Amino acid sequence: MTLFFKQMAMALLIMLMGIPAAFSKDYDYININDPLLNKTPVAVTRFKVFNGHKEEVRDGARAEQILKDALDFTGYLKVMNPAAFLAEPAESGIQLGQINFRDWTGIGTELLVTGGIEESLGQVTLKLRLFDTYNTRLLVGRIYTGKRSQVRKMIHRFCSEIALKLTGNRGVFGSKIAFVSTVNGHKEIFVCDFDGHDPKRITRHNTISLSPDWSFDRNWLAYVSFVKGKADVYIKHIKENRGAIVNYEGMNIGPDWMPDSLKLAATLSFSGNQEIYLLTKKGEIIKRITRSWGSNVSPRFSPDGKQMAFTSSRSGNPQIYLKDLETNKVSRVTFNGQYNTSPAWSPDGRRLAYVGIEKNKINIFVINVNQGQGRPIPLTAGQGDNEDPSWSPDGNLIVFKSTREGGRAKLYVMTAAGTDQRRLLSMKGEQSQPDWSSSAKME
Amino acid sequence: MKRNLWMNLMMAVLVAGLFMTVSCAKKTMVTEPTTIEDQAAEDANAAEAAKAAKVAAEAEKLKQQEIQEQMLQEKMARKAAAKKRFINQNIHFEYDSAKLSSMAKMLIREKAGWLKANTGVSVIIEGHCDERGTTVYNLALGERRAGAVKNYLVDLGVSDARLQMVSFGEEKPLDPAKTEAAYRKNRRAQFVLK
Numbered sequence: 332m333t334l335f336f337k338q339m340a341m342a343l344l345i346m347l348m349g350i351p352a353a354f355s356k357d358y359d360y361i362n363i364n365d366p367l368l369n370k371t372p373v374a375v376t377r378f379k380v381f382n383g384h385k386e387e388v389r390d391g392a393r394a395e396q397i398l399k400d401a402l403d404f405t406g407y408l409k410v411m412n413p414a415a416f417l418a419e420p421a422e423s424g425i426q427l428g429q430i431n432f433r434d435w436t437g438i439g440t441e442l443l444v445t446g447g448i449e450e451s452l453g454q455v456t457l458k459l460r461l462f463d464t465y466n467t468r469l470l471v472g473r474i475y476t477g478k479r480s481q482v483r484k485m486i487h488r489f490c491s492e493i494a495l496k497l498t499g500n501r502g503v504f505g506s507k508i509a510f511v512s513t514v515n516g517h518k519e520i521f522v523c524d525f526d527g528h529d530p531k532r533i534t535r536h537n538t539i540s541l542s543p544d545w546s547f548d549r550n551w552l553a554y555v556s557f558v559k560g561k562a563d564v565y566i567k568h569i570k571e572n573r574g575a576i577v578n579y580e581g582m583n584i585g586p587d588w589m590p591d592s593l594k595l596a597a598t599l600s601f602s603g604n605q606e607i608y609l610l611t612k613k614g615e616i617i618k619r620i621t622r623s624w625g626s627n628v629s630p631r632f633s634p635d636g637k638q639m640a641f642t643s644s645r646s647g648n649p650q651i652y653l654k655d656l657e658t659n660k661v662s663r664v665t666f667n668g669q670y671n672t673s674p675a676w677s678p679d680g681r682r683l684a685y686v687g688i689e690k691n692k693i694n695i696f697v698i699n700v701n702q703g704q705g706r707p708i709p710l711t712a713g714q715g716d717n718e719d720p721s722w723s724p725d726g727n728l729i730v731f732k733s734t735r736e737g738g739r740a741k742l743y744v745m746t747a748a749g750t751d752q753r754r755l756l757s758m759k760g761e762q763s764q765p766d767w768s769s770s771a772k773m774e
Numbered sequence: 775m776k777r778n779l780w781m782n783l784m785m786a787v788l789v790a791g792l793f794m795t796v797s798c799a800k801k802t803m804v805t806e807p808t809t810i811e812d813q814a815a816e817d818a819n820a821a822e823a824a825k826a827a828k829v830a831a832e833a834e835k836l837k838q839q840e841i842q843e844q845m846l847q848e849k850m851a852r853k854a855a856a857k858k859r860f861i862n863q864n865i866h867f868e869y870d871s872a873k874l875s876s877m878a879k880m881l882i883r884e885k886a887g888w889l890k891a892n893t894g895v896s897v898i899i900e901g902h903c904d905e906r907g908t909t910v911y912n913l914a915l916g917e918r919r920a921g922a923v924k925n926y927l928v929d930l931g932v933s934d935a936r937l938q939m940v941s942f943g944e945e946k947p948l949d950p951a952k953t954e955a956a957y958r959k960n961r962r963a964q965f966v967l968k
Contacts, residue, residue, distance in 0.1 A: 518945070539942070539945050541909055541910075541913075541945075542909065542910060555913075557942075560940065561940045561941075562913055562940075562941065581917070581939075582913065582914070582917050582941055584910055584913050584914070585910040585913075598910075598914065600914075600917055603921075605914050605917065605918075626911065626914035626915065626918065628910050628911055628913075628914045629908075629910045629911065642910075642911055644911075644914075648870060649870070649907075649911050669870070670870065670907065672907065672908040672910070672911045673908045673910065673911070686908050688906070688907070693906065693907070716906075718908055718909075719908070719909070738952065763909065764909060
């Protein structure tokens with residue numbers, strides 16, 4: 332692994348030296364007003380094979396597919412159908428001087444990605460380039476070297492560079508999704524890649540485990556489990572055998588890590604009231620945050636850590652509130668309907684996605700906050716029960732639970748505009764409560 | 775001749791009288807053992823009666839025992855039925871509510887009675903929700919349901935120490951169907967003996 336990084340660092344260094352340094356972000360490649368409704372077309376060419384042996388051809392095709400799937404997944408790129416292509420860079424050349432950009436602007440693509448693969452002795456070298464077809468420029472060029480099993484990782488690192496170039500952030504490619512899945516009548520915590528790939532079981536409690544939540548550094552998961560016969564919060568290091576249990580008398584539920592430190596909020600009921608507290612990662616109470624009649628649940632810190640959204644039944648039915656953590660001022664966010672729960676912040680802190688019940692149907696809505704009270708906009712409608720929204724770290728996607736297919740709960744992804752709703756992963760059992768992690772730097 | 779006839783007649787009467795006397799005497803003698811025999815029979819009868827009475831008493835005792843056993847069984851059955859009812863009769867709630875209806879209160883009073891009659895028993899009150907609504911809010915709602923039942927029991931004089939609460943939210947429906955009837959069944963507080 333260390334060798335892999337060294338090799339990659341070397342490759343990156345070589346590539347960076349060979350590329351003109353004129354990449355100041357002077358041009359908006361992605362329409363920032365409506366990127367999800369007006370997707371940017373991108374053409375991904377067949378990979379050029381340098382040696383031409385069977386494994387190389389096969390891995391090249393695999394790399395191309397991974398690349399297309401990843402770009403398609405972003406929600407703001409539209410991968411073009413190769414049937415329309417007028418040129419074949421896999422034959423004519425994948426470098427800047429070898430590309431006739433009119434072949435690409437002619438079919439309406441604004442972005443072009445070319446790839447090359449060289450494979451010998453189990454080592455794979457990928458040469459990947461992103462071009463701006465209208466300005467005839469190389470935007471990103473990278474060479475990655477690794478084992479055959481690392482092709483997916485290398486492609487996603489390149490996609491992360493593409494996202495950085497196009498949007499200013501590294502996108503979803505280094506992120507993971509924690510979720511709950513049924514296993515033999517129990518509920519366990521799982522983690523998968525951003526695109527639903529490679530789901531791995533994290534807990535083996537053989538009971539009900541719920542509500543996973545990633546720490547900002549992605550090293551910790553907090554979740555709820557009934558290991559001791561009642562709901563307690565479990566704090567678990569994702570790699571090391573470390574952690575703590577928050578098991579005050581009564582119920583301990585709905586953990587949410589702070590956005591910049593290893594402290595978390597959770598609802599504890601030991602006082603007889605269901606109130607939200609701030610806790611250390613060992614479960615010690617730092618302070619009480621809410622103080623009101625009824626249930627106070629599902630705390631969610633704003634991305635800047637200055638506010639907390641939460642659900643409270645203080646008005647008689649569950650509604651979403653905002654608490655300013657500096658002034659302690661509380662304001663109500665939702666006024667439509669009798670049931671609004673499960674707030675989730677967009678990463679820019681401007682919007683809350685949440686779950687609302689209207690006309691007996693449970694759907695996901697989004698509402699503007701902090702810039703005057705907005706009107707709730709439904710993101711799902713007419714397709715089963717839709718719950719548990721969680722935003723991707725780049726703010727372009729929302730993962731959620733839906734019962735739209737056969738009444739069984741599965742995980743889906745949509746753009747933040749509610750478009751492109753599709754299954755995240757196919758797994759046995761029922762899945763729910765996804766939590767999208769921050770994006771790791773893919774260095 | 776006339777006098778002879780009279781004499782003969784007298785004789786006849788006398789002899790007849792003699793015979794009568796003899797027969798009378800003989801009769802008295804026979805009667806006496808009869809009387810003795812009657813006494814023995816009476817004794818036998820009495821013994822027999824006593825025996826019968828004893829048997830009857832025994833039967834009566836047995837019958838009483840049977841009745842008592844039956845009553846005990848019935849009592850135990852009633853007790854078991856009461857216990858079964860205590861465990862199986864759930865307290866139901868309206869949608870998104872932890873408020874006790876008058877029906878719910880009646881059932882809880884019955885449960886308080888049972889708990890007072892069974893002082894050694896501690897229970898767990900489970901709060902449950904139907905599947906509508908969200909996981910976390912339903913955990914909270916389930917706890918408020920269990921709490922409402924517990925508080926009423928405490929008000930009725932059941933010791934707080936015997937009542938534990940746990941909420942399962944929407945995690946343990948009795949009926950997984952997506953119907954109003956199933957939802958009604960699933961919105962409940964349920965008693966489990968510790």
